[in-house]
Amino acid sequence: MRIPSTSRSEPRLGAGGILAALLLTLNRFTSAYQLDPNSTSSIKSIAKSIAKDMVGMYHGDEPGQTPGLLPDPYYWWYAGAFMGTLVDYWAYTGDSQYVEITKQALLFQVGDHDDYMPINQTRTEGNDDQGFWGLTVMSAAEYNFPHPAEDQPQWLGLAQAVFNTQAARWDTEHCNGGLRWQIFQWNRGYDYKNSISQACFFALGARLALFTGNSSYADWADRTWDWMEAVEFIDPKSWYVYDGAHIGNNCTKLVPYQFSYNAGGMILGAAAMYNFTESQVWKDRLDNLLVGAKVFFSGPEKNIMTEVACEPVKLCNLDQKSFKAYLSRWLAVTTQWAPHTRDTIMPLLRASAVAATDKCTGGDNNRMCSLYWTKDKFEGEVTIGQQMAALEVTLACMIQDRPAPLTKDTGGTSKANPGGGAEDVGRTTPDLDYKPLPAGDKAGAAIITILILAGLLAGMFWIFFDETSDSGPVDQFRSFGSSAAAVVAALAAGGGAAAVLGHKKDKKDINEKNAAVFATSSNGSSQENTNSLVTNDAPAGVTNQSQGQHRRVSSMPLGWPQNPAMRGSTLYDSDGIYPASASARQSRGDWAVGGIGESSSAAGSSAGGNRSYTQQENATGDTTPGTEEPGLSHDTNSKSAAHTAEVGVSQREAPGAIGVAQ
Structure with a gap:
């Protein structure tokens, strides 16, 4: 709309025109959504808009892209959680426009053995990452999400395969039980046992027990709960769920940060176990966890969901900006498995949904959702996780209109695969299946190898040949024997020393993906304080400081011929x-x-x-x-000392950066 000119040739704006212009200007700063949490049409309309903006940031279905992966810097687990939100969106609204891209993604990432362990994710995949994909396909089974083709793995079978591979990793050698954060030893966090890995395994086992009626899954859920209580990852007094602990101190030194998805995962599993067993024990556990989870609600009425470990200090990383999505999702389902919790949970979800959608005024379209639901306006940046959180809490407002998750006895039709994941059970290294090289490639490799070796030999002769010597090339080549022997002896001695030093060191495995994970740890644990992805397969105890030094006695190359004539021929004066x-x-x-x-x-x-x-x-x-x-001072390396000092910093100096899933 053009605002009329105030020149004399045109009429001035009247009061109505000025008011209209002001309203247009102020529209950018007003809420894009006015949610009525009690109106199904309002919920569906706003959810559809948020979902559209969220899916707009996913490109895995486009030509040249990889189905099931979000763009950098989002980790693989994030994509599994993202697909879980799309499954929920379909189940709540019946809108099927995203069904095909969701199925494509869920099936593309299953891996060679249909258990969500794809080889191309071995540098980032942990138990919690795999667990999020497992929980997503479990939801697909419970909601009868459109089934894959007959020749494809089925939702229930995929969830069972994930569970089977994780049950085999239960580690009684350290801390008397529990899952490690990481699956593979070279990833950061292999020495850490975190609550979200246990929560995913616990909730998946409880839901499988409920869906299939097989009490073996429930036995594993019981075992996981008992272990969480024994190591006090669940506080026996406050019922807070702490992030985890390192195995170096036998899981006795807790990382005390609280993240909403840790509590949410345990609440979800406890609700499923209560529904499966109908026991007072599980009802009490569930009710106590809900009391502890009140820490995640703030605002004047203490009813707005907040990521308390990082939001108040504005230090939430990319992962943490999505955590409220999972607490919202799992609290909503809890009201169906444990109806007595509705009066406690639903007022919190409705108030949070209104607050969340009220802040969806960011981005170029002025409707992207904010991380901070207790603020007066949109703050921060636009992320996929914030869209997921706003969408999940909005959908949760209509949970009472949805049937409870299905089981095989109430209409669930997804096919089982009780032995799924057997090929990866107990695996600690990737299952790499390299195809044999064709004859042509072998011949080419041999030719290239010969050429490289010939070049190396020629280069060595050129380096050691002294054009100023009276000896000819043949005589110099003969004298080269003593040099070669010296080189071989030096290499053998060095290799032996390295082997001895390496044998004396305990192996220490460095940890994963999400980084910003550790500011400190116990002995034998590794730490990282950045968000960069690092892979480190060095033995533990190896530092940057040299363990020994070999000082040469001259500026000549090692193994230089011990021939006085040749040695003397290299002497120059200072001019x-x-x-x-x-x-x-x-x-x-x-x-x-x-x-x-x-x-x-x-x-x-x-x-x-x-x-x-x-x-x-x-x-x-x-x-x-x-x-x-x-x-003359020795040339010592001080980097190791600095590194040692750096990793000794207490974790408590990095709030909100502990135990994150990447």
């Missing part, structure tokens, strides 16, 4: 005149490299002070080890 005379060197006191048949009279400083060792010769021309000159 570059060749050869340097003994008298010239003696007048300068330059004895750093002795001449033929000469001996140094003292270990004085060489000219310029740029040599740290002197070398002496006897009458036969043999050299004796030099003596380090006084006043």
Whole structure:
């Protein structure tokens, strides 16, 4: 709309025109959504808009892209959670426009053995990552999400395969039980046992028990709960769920940060177990967890969902910005498995949904959702996780209109695969299946290898050939034997020393993906304080500081022929005149490299002070080890000390950055 000019040739704006212009200007700062949490039409309309903006940030269904992956910097687990939101969106609204891209993604990422362990994710996949994909296909089974083709793995079978592979990783050697954060030893966090890995496994087992009626799954859920209580990841007094602990101190030193998805996962599993067993024990556990979860609700009425570990200090990382999506999702389902919780949960979800949608005024379209639901306006950046959280809490407002999750006895039709994941059970290294090389490739590799070796040999001869020597190439080549023997001996000695040093060190496995995970840990644990992805397969205890030093006695190459004539031919004076005379060197006191048949009279400083060792010769021309000159400092490496000091910083100095799933 053009605002009329105020020139004399045109009429001035009237009061109505000014008001209209102001309203247009202020529209950018007003809420894009006015949610009525009690109106199904309002909920569906707003959910549809939020879902559209969320899916607009996913490109895995586009040509040249990988189905099931979000763009960088989002991790693989994030995509599994994202697909879970799309499954929920279909189940709540009946809108099927995203069904095909969801099915495509869920089936593309199953891996070679249909258990969500794709080889191309071995550098980032942990138990919690795999668990999120497992929980998503479990929801697909419970909602009768459109089934895959007959020749494809089925939703229930995929969930069972994930569970089977994780049950085999239950680690009683350290902390008397529990799952490690990581699956593979080279990923950061392999020495850490975190609550979200246990929560995913616990909830998946409880839901499988409820869906299939098989109490073996419930037994594992019981075991997981008992272990969480034993190590006090669940506080026995406050019922807070803490993030985890390192195995180096036997899981006795807790990382006390609280994230909403840890509590949400345990609440979800407890609700399923209560529905499965109908026991007072599980009802009490569920009710107590809900009391502890009140810590995640703030605002004047203490009813607005907040990520308390990082939001107040504005330090939430990309992962943490999505956590409220999972608490919203799992609290909603809890009201169906444990109807007595509705009066506690639904007022919190409705108030949070109104607050969340009220802040969806960001981005270029002025309707992207904010992380901070207790603020007066949109703040921060636009992320997929924030869209997921706003969508999940909005959908939760119509949970009472949806049937409870199905089981095989109430209409669930997804096919089972009780033995799924058997190929990956107990696996600690990727299952790499390399195809045999064709004959042509083998021949090409052989030719290239021969050419490289020939080039190396020619280069070595060129380096050791002395064009200033009176000896011909053949004689010099013959004398090269002593040099080669010296090199071989030096390499053998060095290899032996390295083997001894390596044998004496305990293995220490460095940890994963999400980084910003550890600011400190116990002995034997690794730490990282960045969000960069690091893979480190070095043995534990290895530092940047040199364990020993080999100091050469001259500036000649290692293994230089012990031939006095050849050694003497390399002597130059300080002015570059060749050869340097003994008298010239003696007048300068330059004895750093002795001449033929000469001996140094003292270990004085060489000219310029740029040599740290002197070398002496006897009458036969043999050299004796030099003596380090006084006043010259050793070249030590201080980086290791700095690194050691850095990783010793207490975790409590990095609020909101502990135990995150990447």
